[in-house]
Amino acid sequence: MRSVQEPTIRDVARAAGVSYQTVSRVINGNERVAEATRRRVQTAIGELGYRPNRAARELAGKAVRSLTVLTSDTSLYGNATALRGIEEAARTAGFAVSISVLDRHAAPDAEELRARLVRPGEPMIVIAFDAAGARALELLPADVPVTALVERPPGDDPDPRHVWLDDRLAATRATRHLLGLGHRTVHCLALPSSTARTAQRTEGWLDALREAGVDAPAPVEGGWTPRSGHLAARTLLDRHPDATAVLCGNDDLALGMLRAAREAGRRVPDELSVVGFDDTPASAYLAPALTTVRLDFEGLGRTSFGLLHRLLDPSAPGQEPCAEPELIVRESSGPGGTGSG
Amino acid sequence: MRSVQEPTIRDVARAAGVSYQTVSRVINGNERVAEATRRRVQTAIGELGYRPNRAARELAGKAVRSLTVLTSDTSLYGNATALRGIEEAARTAGFAVSISVLDRHAAPDAEELRARLVRPGEPMIVIAFDAAGARALELLPADVPVTALVERPPGDDPDPRHVWLDDRLAATRATRHLLGLGHRTVHCLALPSSTARTAQRTEGWLDALREAGVDAPAPVEGGWTPRSGHLAARTLLDRHPDATAVLCGNDDLALGMLRAAREAGRRVPDELSVVGFDDTPASAYLAPALTTVRLDFEGLGRTSFGLLHRLLDPSAPGQEPCAEPELIVRESSGPGGTGSG
């Protein structure tokens, strides 16, 4: 296939007048090589354009630096941004990143998942914000080194290989913001949970309502897209024509909510306050600009990689922590009237 | 690291009572194996849970089925959607997909690029809608099998390894739509071009104006995000307070345009028509819902993979073609007054 043979370690050795093993030592940063020899070898490497053969290295038992990211739909903001964070951190550390995309709607089975591993024992990072990811995480063989970005901290059985953002607290703060504006209660357009339990963001919303001594209306569940948000929002407005404030599971749902409100003749924020989640690049430019919670998905991706890296090599450097969730108040939330709540 | 050794081809051979070579034949679908033997081997494979070792296979000279996607920012709609298409098609064909993310703002250099290749000769797909991607494509060593998703067909020197969507015609149609609504002229909020030449979408816009015998106003160049669209839109409205129709390079720019229009007190579509490009999932839910052009990025991704596959193996199956660009008329475009143009 290739016309010119790639140079091997033995070609370099010949060019530098040393044995192939010495070349191997130079490549792997072994101490025991005389400075002059090292330089000669490095010159030869440069001149020949030598690069170590990955396959040979792996076959010979050297731990190879690669990982696979398992994620659903890469066009969702959270997934895409986390992926970017992982890729950047991984590349900086010299890891090759493979990717395997799950169908968001179909539950993966163990056999299929096993087949997705590039090789047995390939390290993985699972983006498990949704049910497909969470299920994949459960099904992964036990001998695979893995870390995961999860929606919720596992309450009873904390797993040190999981990382997450404090969605719950963030949702509480966003809800408090709305209550503080004078709304009698806050409705919830919820994201599907990744587990059988209530989504974290929904929990946080409940926390704030409980704390304020307000009865929580039943949340309405949407999907992940503006389309599903729009449908769910219609249901919500139908069921609760007197709603004055809605917390949405993400910015895309909020976008659907804004449209449904417009269609129902409810002005935002005058008659209805809407708060989103994620702070997508679009949110500041919507009409009205969306009040939302900024989440550091990129940082979370970096963190998940750092964790995996230390799992594989305990001497790997630590990671700077991700940014705290931050409420960004824009135009879509306003004072709640003193009227019906 | 792993407690249990993975079974090798020799383990399978022993279990089936044949030589390792026969096992290799079965794995690779060689004709010359007796039916009974084949079955025995396959049973052994199943029982032992044997999977071929990728590295050994590659080292022994077997073409290994993997590819690397080179792309900038994975959170942009076009990139993310194309990536999804590539990944899906590749996985179906048994390829492992690696990913390498370029900085959209920094030009890659040849040395760095070479280092990104998982191995010399690794097949690649470059998503080259922007300048970073286009530059990377140029710098790739000649011996790498590569296909690319490009912004524009290379006019003079058509490269059969490139695929693209007919942005130009699509832009012409969108512009005709606006002219057909009675607008005297159409302004352009342009995407940065991937090359030194004018962006395809901008060309298409020019085509339509020329065809209608209308003088083309100078296009205003934005970036890729709502933020950059907003900035550029302000400039555009400043320079051309009498504009009644604007074609935007993508939906995110259009979003920025919508906001700038609102801030300038220009009602859309009554006083100003805005048309986007891409049909992102959000566009139908914006206020007003965006008239835009639907582009089949996912199909383009699949096509680019099919092309690469056939480059590597001429007997690989053909691909179904991508969908034609389609103008989706929604609320953001309306009749142009007979007043100032």
Added chain:
DNA sequence: GACTCTTGTGTGAACGGTCACATCAGCGCA
């Protein structure tokens, strides 16, 4: 019945690295 030809199977040598061990020179020290 000796000859090809086909079919099914086995053997040895790569592929390009790493690892464990062997070797060798130079040094300090009794």
Added chain:
DNA sequence: TGCGCTGATGTGACCGTTCACACAAGAGTC
């Protein structure tokens, strides 16, 4: 002078697979 130690380098085996080739057994041909 001879011993052990240390630092620098070389040698052989091996990782799990494929490839090229050798070989045995049976069928078809003259």
